[in-house]
Amino acid sequence: MSSQAVPLWEVFIRSRNGLSHKHVGSLHAADTTLALQAARDLYTRRGEGLSIWVVPSNAITASDPADKGMMFEPTASKIYRHPTFYEVPEEVGHM
Amino acid sequence: MYTQALNSNPDAAERHVEDAALAARFQERIDAEERIEPNDWMPAMYRRTLVRQISQHAHSEIIGMLPEGNWITRAPSLRRKAALLAKVQDECGHGLYLYAAAETLGTGREELVDQLLSGKAKYSSIFNYPTLTWADIGAIGWLVDGAAIMNQIPLCRCSYGPYARAMIRVCKEESFHQRQGYEIMLTLAKGTPEQKELAQDALNRWWWPCLMMFGPPDAVSEHSDASTRWKIKRFSNDELRQKFVDATVPQAHYLGLTLPDADLKQDAETGHWSYGAIDWDEFKQVIAGNGPCNKDRMAARRKAHDEGAWVRDAALAYAEKQRLKKAA
Numbered sequence: 269m270s271s272q273a274v275p276l277w278e279v280f281i282r283s284r285n286g287l288s289h290k291h292v293g294s295l296h297a298a299d300t301t302l303a304l305q306a307a308r309d310l311y312t313r314r315g316e317g318l319s320i321w322v323v324p325s326n327a328i329t330a331s332d333p334a335d336k337g338m339m340f341e342p343t344a345s346k347i348y349r350h351p352t353f354y355e356v357p358e359e360v361g362h363m
Numbered sequence: 364m365y366t367q368a369l370n371s372n373p374d375a376a377e378r379h380v381e382d383a384a385l386a387a388r389f390q391e392r393i394d395a396e397e398r399i400e401p402n403d404w405m406p407a408m409y410r411r412t413l414v415r416q417i418s419q420h421a422h423s424e425i426i427g428m429l430p431e432g433n434w435i436t437r438a439p440s441l442r443r444k445a446a447l448l449a450k451v452q453d454e455c456g457h458g459l460y461l462y463a464a465a466e467t468l469g470t471g472r473e474e475l476v477d478q479l480l481s482g483k484a485k486y487s488s489i490f491n492y493p494t495l496t497w498a499d500i501g502a503i504g505w506l507v508d509g510a511a512i513m514n515q516i517p518l519c520r521c522s523y524g525p526y527a528r529a530m531i532r533v534c535k536e537e538s539f540h541q542r543q544g545y546e547i548m549l550t551l552a553k554g555t556p557e558q559k560e561l562a563q564d565a566l567n568r569w570w571w572p573c574l575m576m577f578g579p580p581d582a583v584s585e586h587s588d589a590s591t592r593w594k595i596k597r598f599s600n601d602e603l604r605q606k607f608v609d610a611t612v613p614q615a616h617y618l619g620l621t622l623p624d625a626d627l628k629q630d631a632e633t634g635h636w637s638y639g640a641i642d643w644d645e646f647k648q649v650i651a652g653n654g655p656c657n658k659d660r661m662a663a664r665r666k667a668h669d670e671g672a673w674v675r676d677a678a679l680a681y682a683e684k685q686r687l688k689k690a691a
Contacts, residue, residue: 272679273471273472273473274472274473274675274678274679276466276472293460293463293528293529293532294463294466295459295463296472297678298675298678298679298681298682299678299681299682299685302678302682309452309456310456310459310460313449313452313453313456313536314536330402332402333400333402333403333404334404
């Protein structure tokens with residue numbers, strides 16, 4: 269009787285060289301070898317990728333959506349971090 | 364459809380009072396077409412509705428492998444066999460994407476699978492019909508997957524992010540399923556008189572059960588109101604059923620086949636096809652477990668689960684052994 273839960277993994281795939289790995293979904297597997305094989309069967313049946321990462325889901329630390337305001341709002345108020353904040357005379361041309 | 368919304372009615376008594384401000388803010392986000400993500404606050408009913416719907420959808424994909432799997436070893440050519448194998452593998456994949464989406468709501472995979480095996484959770488009525496001839500494989504791809512697509516395309520815009528993302532993957536793959544089914548039907552319909560008869564017979568048997576896939580008529584559907592308000596559901600059962608009929612009737616005519624409905628006729632003004640009365644008693648019987656194959660399907664799933672137990676146990680034991688070795 270299998271009473272033990274099979275661990276959850278998050279799957280990241282690089283679709284082609286030059287692009288970064290992107291989260292595509294999750295799966296259950298007993299260990300890293302099986303997780304990689306399952307990721308290949310489950311997420312790359314139609315040539316979706318050239319490289320797979322599998323990461324135990326419980327190894328990921330996520331920000332709390334409740335902290336969204338505190339975490340991310342300050343970036344919106346600091347408009348001087350964007351190039352369009354600064355005036356460059358038209359005569360100077362593209363900068 | 365794959366989620367006919369017939370499971371356990373939400374118990375009114377369980378609807379505890381939630382923070383009204385949070386609930387209002389939630390509805391504002393939904394109305395603004397924002398996606399809800401796993402760790403966001405959501406009403407308990409929204410969560411429960413989604414777990415029920417997504418897991419029912421997942422179970423349907425998994426059980427759906429059985430009627431088609433029945434023909435893998437008897438496919439008439441290598442080309443057909445390879446395609447059918449790939450299709451059945453896709454259905455498994457769809458089930459797994461969906462289980463993963465349901466799990467983000469806090470219900471574990473083992474629990475979801477147990478709900479199916481114990482009979483507590485339902486799956487689509489359509490998979491309780493038998494696949495008697497090769498033509499049934501054509502009819503399933505064309506009609507069952509065709510009906511599935513009608514239902515799943517709007518689900519790609521469902522308010523719950525993980526479900527919507529899973530549906531986008533599923534829809535990309537589903538188109539091949541429908542086309543391979545139609546090709547089988549076309550080959551049979553253009554073949555010998557006996558082959559055409561097979562195709563017609565399959566259409567006769569699958570047509571009405573396919574219309575039932577969209578679930579009860581709007582007038583008696585239990586879950587639609589909340590699901591619509593929460594943008595889980597964007598079209599009613601009857602709207603989707605009508606879209607399916609309108610899309611499918613001309614395809615049947617092209618095959619030179621007759622739909623088994625004497626009342627089927629096109630409205631000259633709107634172009635819509637109106638169809639005859641659906642036998643909802645048959646639908647209720649199939650959902651209640653009394654369809655032609657309910658017992659077979661559940662027996663097959665339980666057998667596969669039980670006979671695979673040693674594999675799951677061995678894989679976990681091996682992983683544990685490796686972990687201890689590493690730690691030592």
